[in-house]
Amino acid sequence: MTKELLNKDVLKNHINGEWEEPGELGSVNNPATGETIVKVPLSKGNSVDKAVRAAKEAQKEWAQVPAPMRAEIMFEVGRIMKERKEHISKLLTLENGKVLEEARGEVQEGIDMAFYMAGEGRRMFGQTTNAELKDKFAMSVRAPVGVVGLITPWNFPIAIATWKSFPAIMAGNAVIWKPATETPIMANELMEIFNEAGLTKGVVNVVYGRGSDVGEAMVHHDDIRVISFTGSSETGSNIAAECGRQLKKVSLEMGGKNAVIVMDDADLDLAADGIVWSAFGTSGQRCTACSRVIVHEDVKEDLEKLVLEKMKELKIGDGLNKDVKVGPIINQAGIDKIKSYIEIGKGEATLLVGGNELTGGEYKEGLFFEPTVFTDAKMDMRIAQEEIFGPVVTMIPVKSFEEAIEANNSVKYGLSSSIFTQDINKVFKAQRDLDTGIVYVNAGTTGAEIHLPFGGTKATGNGHRDSGVQALDVFTEWKAVYVDYSGKLQRAQIDVD
Numbered sequence: 001m002t003k004e005l006l007n008k009d010v011l012k013n014h015i016n017g018e019w020e021e022p023g024e025l026g027s028v029n030n031p032a033t034g035e036t037i038v039k040v041p042l043s044k045g046n047s048v049d050k051a052v053r054a055a056k057e058a059q060k061e062w063a064q065v066p067a068p069m070r071a072e073i074m075f076e077v078g079r080i081m082k083e084r085k086e087h088i089s090k091l092l093t094l095e096n097g098k099v100l101e102e103a104r105g106e107v108q109e110g111i112d113m114a115f116y117m118a119g120e121g122r123r124m125f126g127q128t129t130n131a132e133l134k135d136k137f138a139m140s141v142r143a144p145v146g147v148v149g150l151i152t153p154w155n156f157p158i159a160i161a162t163w164k165s166f167p168a169i170m171a172g173n174a175v176i177w178k179p180a181t182e183t184p185i186m187a188n189e190l191m192e193i194f195n196e197a198g199l200t201k202g203v204v205n206v207v208y209g210r211g212s213d214v215g216e217a218m219v220h221h222d223d224i225r226v227i228s229f230t231g232s233s234e235t236g237s238n239i240a241a242e243c244g245r246q247l248k249k250v251s252l253e254m255g256g257k258n259a260v261i262v263m264d265d266a267d268l269d270l271a272a273d274g275i276v277w278s279a280f281g282t283s284g285q286r287c288t289a290c291s292r293v294i295v296h297e298d299v300k301e302d303l304e305k306l307v308l309e310k311m312k313e314l315k316i317g318d319g320l321n322k323d324v325k326v327g328p329i330i331n332q333a334g335i336d337k338i339k340s341y342i343e344i345g346k347g348e349a350t351l352l353v354g355g356n357e358l359t360g361g362e363y364k365e366g367l368f369f370e371p372t373v374f375t376d377a378k379m380d381m382r383i384a385q386e387e388i389f390g391p392v393v394t395m396i397p398v399k400s401f402e403e404a405i406e407a408n409n410s411v412k413y414g415l416s417s418s419i420f421t422q423d424i425n426k427v428f429k430a431q432r433d434l435d436t437g438i439v440y441v442n443a444g445t446t447g448a449e450i451h452l453p454f455g456g457t458k459a460t461g462n463g464h465r466d467s468g469v470q471a472l473d474v475f476t477e478w479k480a481v482y483v484d485y486s487g488k489l490q491r492a493q494i495d496v497d
């Protein structure tokens, strides 16, 4: 399968339009089978320096290309991605493990983002407004920042890259992109597509390598003026501290501890469907995955029964198999982290189902973990507060709507939340009071659309958003322009009669 999809054994950095011969190499393994799929360069800071020099030169020229012309290339990127969707999706399943239909959904997000951002080529609106003085014109325009650095995670290796790179390019910047070392193949695919679409050389440069080498070199580089990062809160806050020291703009999308609230008037069957899908899809490794269910005590038992019933349909295995619904965990560190939280959970709450790593038979070579439910937890327990990033969900019974909102907001993160209720008043109160960047009503915690802002409050982010038109704010500076056509010196900012 790998050979049919990927006609190379080694990936290469792409710098200034050239594929760079690699030095030290690491292995990329299929988490479902343990098979080595490809080798990836473990570059160092010198490759970042080289890429930044190329990007600086390319950006000067690229910024002069009218945005509608940049859009022609972006449309072509979307067209090629669409044509190659099945191929890219299969490769995504091979390197990340997520089931093929989810991989297709992720690639589609990238395609949608290409067409949406291409449309910005003819918008990218600024503002015109009135000036204080006669015969004077005032406007604000978006200006590119220069060279931007993108650091992306393994769990959405192509979608997140498109949420960042497409707005960056459309705004006239040049990009240095460090993909996650676990999932570099998507960067190779996208880079090939940029080239085929006719993107000017040096506008996007891919440098593979560890976060501690390539990532840190990017963060420390004086000529990279923006870092856009998605990953863990720990890494993100260290990056932000360094960027703060350098007065570098930084956009962070980080962890989550997302909850589904189920009220006593909810359609419980629908709620159970929403919980099972958003808790166990992508094996719980979505930043928006449901990892808490805050349930009204009057319906707790009925909801648990429905969830357990629906979980029986979750076939676990290799995501390329059609009937599989839950794929593998990305790596051994992921399994170890989940196992440690199972032990913590057993000491705090009641284990309802699951709790085991799957090791024998068809699971022998891969990294698999059973979908797991804890119940009777309290909102301040560790399993109800900390990000586990696996197929583990914790039920927290509550007595009222107000307590449900309090439980939702009790965590340090603020990415996604959801409420199942038939009461329109509760719907509107919840969308106002849930302290998360994304709120769903009568749906699970996952399923963001690319034309809306994506991101979270509190420790999930630092106020920026990926995707949506808001993504342009990360990659542009606002420039205020005043044009005085009076022909004489008009003094502003002083009191005049």
Ligand code: NAP
Pocket (backbone or CB within 6 Å): 151, 152, 153, 154, 155, 156, 178, 179, 180, 181, 182, 209, 210, 211, 212, 214, 215, 216, 219, 230, 231, 232, 233, 235, 236, 239, 253, 254, 255, 256, 286, 287, 387, 389, 415, 455, 456, 460
């Ligand atoms: P991570 O360890 O923070 O890694 C993310 C990226 O940062 C990778 O490319 C990594 O490189 C790089 N990196 C690691 N150390 C670095 C350093 N010192 N300097 C610069 N870059 C560095 O996160 P992860 O465990 O892969 O991803 C899972 C996390 O991402 C979860 O917490 C999840 O909630 C979060 N996430 C958030 C969102 C969102 O939008 N809010 C979306 C997806 C994921 P290597 O590949 O070499 O490790």
